[in-house]
Amino acid sequence: MCMACSNTRSVSPFIQENVDFAKAQLGLAIDTIEASGKCLNPVTLNSKGEVYYCGYSDWRSGFFPGSIWYLYELTGDTTYLPLAKKYTAAIRKAENLTWHHDIGFIINCSFGNGLRLAPDTAYVNVMKQAARSLSTRFRPNAKIIQSWDVKGNSWQSERGWECPVIIDNMMNLELLFEATKLSGDSTFYQIAVDHADRTLAEHFRPDGSCYHVVDYSIETGEVRHKQTAQGYADESIWSRGQAWAIYGFTVCYRETKDRKYLDQALKTFELMKNHPKMPEDLIPYWDMDAPNIPNEPRDASSASCIASALYEISTYDVPKAASYKEYADRIMESLSSPAYRAKVGENGRFLLMHSVGSIPHNSEIDVPLNYADYYYLEALKRKKELENQTIK
Numbered sequence: 001m002c003m004a005c006s007n008t009r010s011v012s013p014f015i016q017e018n019v020d021f022a023k024a025q026l027g028l029a030i031d032t033i034e035a036s037g038k039c040l041n042p043v044t045l046n047s048k049g050e051v052y053y054c055g056y057s058d059w060r061s062g063f064f065p066g067s068i069w070y071l072y073e074l075t076g077d078t079t080y081l082p083l084a085k086k087y088t089a090a091i092r093k094a095e096n097l098t099w100h101h102d103i104g105f106i107i108n109c110s111f112g113n114g115l116r117l118a119p120d121t122a123y124v125n126v127m128k129q130a131a132r133s134l135s136t137r138f139r140p141n142a143k144i145i146q147s148w149d150v151k152g153n154s155w156q157s158e159r160g161w162e163c164p165v166i167i168d169n170m171m172n173l174e175l176l177f178e179a180t181k182l183s184g185d186s187t188f189y190q191i192a193v194d195h196a197d198r199t200l201a202e203h204f205r206p207d208g209s210c211y212h213v214v215d216y217s218i219e220t221g222e223v224r225h226k227q228t229a230q231g232y233a234d235e236s237i238w239s240r241g242q243a244w245a246i247y248g249f250t251v252c253y254r255e256t257k258d259r260k261y262l263d264q265a266l267k268t269f270e271l272m273k274n275h276p277k278m279p280e281d282l283i284p285y286w287d288m289d290a291p292n293i294p295n296e297p298r299d300a301s302s303a304s305c306i307a308s309a310l311y312e313i314s315t316y317d318v319p320k321a322a323s324y325k326e327y328a329d330r331i332m333e334s335l336s337s338p339a340y341r342a343k344v345g346e347n348g349r350f351l352l353m354h355s356v357g358s359i360p361h362n363s364e365i366d367v368p369l370n371y372a373d374y375y376y377l378e379a380l381k382r383k384k385e386l387e388n389q390t391i392k
């Protein structure tokens, strides 16, 4: 039996219908891959409308295995268990990645969920090794984990950066918190807290919005630049960056109980919620300062990530806690409508349409993205648990 699905209470028609849809659509994706005889990892659609599959070192490689774990958890259907294990095992080599920061996304979404749902000492070892790999990127003078390497004539080097740190990096900290619990080694926890504290100090503007990139001096630890890579402008509000901040600081609050982290998550969320250009359906534009709003692409991935974080926030001791669930419910209604949710068999067999990878890089514009789907399933699971009062 699925360990986390022991609750047999009935679920709302909304949840049941979306779980049935996910089962059908993700089931087709799995069937297609299984029929190929390969162990592929779908990410998005390319410009020809073909599914793009990634390798283990791509920052998005953990989301497909993670989605299978969530499907297993949401359905309790044990036929997904060997599949979740297989697609998770396929990216194990990522435990040794040290050339970018995304190992937290990769390993925690796959092995982290595996450990929660099908405990295995091999998974424990992967989580610990991955945390060691991520920790090699900690720069003690800046008290920060470096996100991207700056080498040769890479585009990061052309920007003149030395130690670029992106707000996305907040999402990698969960791995470090978990690794301390698994190993008893508080070094990982301390690195996570140092990174969160420096990010809190440097990444945010007075209105609660965040920069995408802050570049540091490795030697002195001083800030060199505050800019963007994927947003419209250095000073603009890139929506997914805000989503990463809301979610990442919520996790930091969960793990430390330090209220300043939750306060930042709430401040950034309030900024998005009250933004005069936030559309009625609550699915943000890819950048809230993009010049041609309302004729700018939306980003479903930001919305699903924010919804998932809000379900967690609604469980904390905050004023009007229920309002965060209500807002998340409204996002989920929109994402589950025909405007964003694909028809079964279409959209490359991804769940959601209308996300944006990076407009400045002219890459993945108005496409499905596997991380939009992952956070959508996580949000659905959290909604289900909240409504059944079984949040763990």
Ligand code: GLY
Residues within 6 Å of the ligand: 059, 168, 230, 240, 357
């Ligand atoms: N972490 C990369 C992105 O959000 O696009």
